[in-house]
Amino acid sequence: MKTIQIKGVSKVYGQTKALDKVDITIESNRIYGLLGRNGAGKTTLLNLVTNRIFPTEGEILIDGETVFENDRVLGNIFYMTEQNLYPEDERVRNIYKWTKEFYPSFDMEYAKDLSERFGLDTKKRVKNLSTGYASIFKAIAALASNADIVLYDEPVLGLDANHRDMFYKELISNYSENPKTIIISTHLIEEVAPVIEEAIIIKEGKLILKRSVEELLSEAYIVSGEASKVDEYIQGRKCIGIDSIGSFKSATVLEAMNNKDEALAEKLELEFGKAELQKLFISLTN
């Protein structure tokens, strides 16, 4: 079982506190979404978990062992970074070969198969890959790694819609067949919402929320209909987002779904709908 414990971790750069006393427990065999605005500290957190940088205070443990300079424990984690750390002159297929050296469970056949399906020419050198294909190649390495813990930092950056679709499908398929611990750090909240089980939201270096998506979404709902009628309904209720087109309005209400006033909605001819995780996220991180 591979669990990650982030205990009281802070990271300070000069005058800036990139992370402030973050406490998170990541349980095994789950897909987590690490969500936050630009500069919130998501990448810093992932870098700390993988010994790329060191915490100013606190510690990070995997199954009780510290990650600090710990080759054994680190060998169980694969980290797909936004940054390119791969040698520019090396060919993709050689990088797969070396990845297999360091990650013995790396599935070379699967990597080759994925490369073909994504249209990635493995003879190409890293420096000659487009932005999209640079992401694809790193994503394939992560998918084929078969590590117990796989971290993805903005995995679909630069990918076209078809490739994004393929990526999520592969991720889900691989996860379903071989359960592992996955953390996806991304801006594309709506896209990733049905895929993740728990959302971890970071704001300005602090952890503000770690909840299952299902729970989160059960605490809000959308009410929509004619603008003035919607206004009447939301009177006295906490409203975290409004969209209107002409006289049609839809409002995201922050209230348990179970508490919605069906009778009132019927009277006002309003409809209910599921809240968007993104709207919740925006209201939480503004």
Added chain:
Amino acid sequence: MNNIYKVIKYQIHDFWKAVLIFYLIIILIASAITVTVSVNGENISFGGLEMATVIFLFVAGLNCFKSNFKFMLANNVSRKGFYIGNTIALVAVSAFMALVDAVLNVILNNVLVSNIPYESVVMQLYGNNSFFAGFLWRFGLNTWAVCFGWFVTMLYYRCNTIMKIVVSFLPVLAFIIYQHVDRILGGLADRAVIDFLTRAMGFAYNNNVYIGALSLITGSAVIALICLLPLRNAVAKG
């Protein structure tokens, strides 16, 4: 510590092609020179091919770090693992090239016709052509060069732009200050330095190659240890 072995493997994979090409060129040059000399039949002596090895290794040391370290980080190798693996790889390459050079020395001295006198650096400095002594000394110099190259690249890696400029000027500045100090001391500093070098390199002790080799090896170890400092907190850059 399985990872150390993998790091060694990767580092050597990175070097070996360059080493191969290097020796092909050396052999080409050596052949070209011997042909020229035997054709002209003049009393020219040539030698010191192993200095090329030293320069090659210094450059290898300069290149062993940046891209390789980042790739090791990408594969979640610890800095400790990288350090040990890299050190072993560098020492191995130094030893290998020292061996090849020693063999080349024998070939150039004996296999070729005797009117083409080849004098290795070791021969020129110590007048000693023993295979083992020569190998050891070359190994010392090689290791020293490669570690120094590594040290320089690590220094630059850890420096930001301003620091890089400062560090680049430092040796020049140090030298100027040294000259000044030396003048004030009436040549005492110069004599102290020369004295130290003569002793360390074994010239003072009846041209003892072994002492020279030992000093060089010790010097390399010191530099390699110094390299540990900037590595401990190094992060992926650029």
Added chain:
Amino acid sequence: MLIDFNSEKPIYLQLAEAIEDNILKGIFEEETQIVSTTEISVKYKINPATAGKGVNVLVDEGILYKKRGLGMFVSTGAKEKILEKRRNSFYKEYVQSLLEEAAKLNISKEDIVKMIVGGNGIEDNSDKGSK
């Protein structure tokens, strides 16, 4: 099988219903295997746990059962179970809302009966099959 991500109804419940629909339609026959949770989760790009939850709802109701090492199978009598379940909620889900809507539009109960028997003046649609 279509899933509406914006519907209030949780995805896993929609899935359970969709599987039931397929059983009723005969797409998943009794004592045969249904599509795996992996396939479901991949097709809809949802977390496998969600797919699993939907399937488990039906397992709890005895509509599906798990064969070790093979996957999920449709139980014998599943069709009947589903039909009964739906018959029981038919009134609440369809008739009640029908009556409410009709009341809004001032359509009398007699008119409704006429529509059911003879259609809205157009051809009789009552043999188009149930949903």
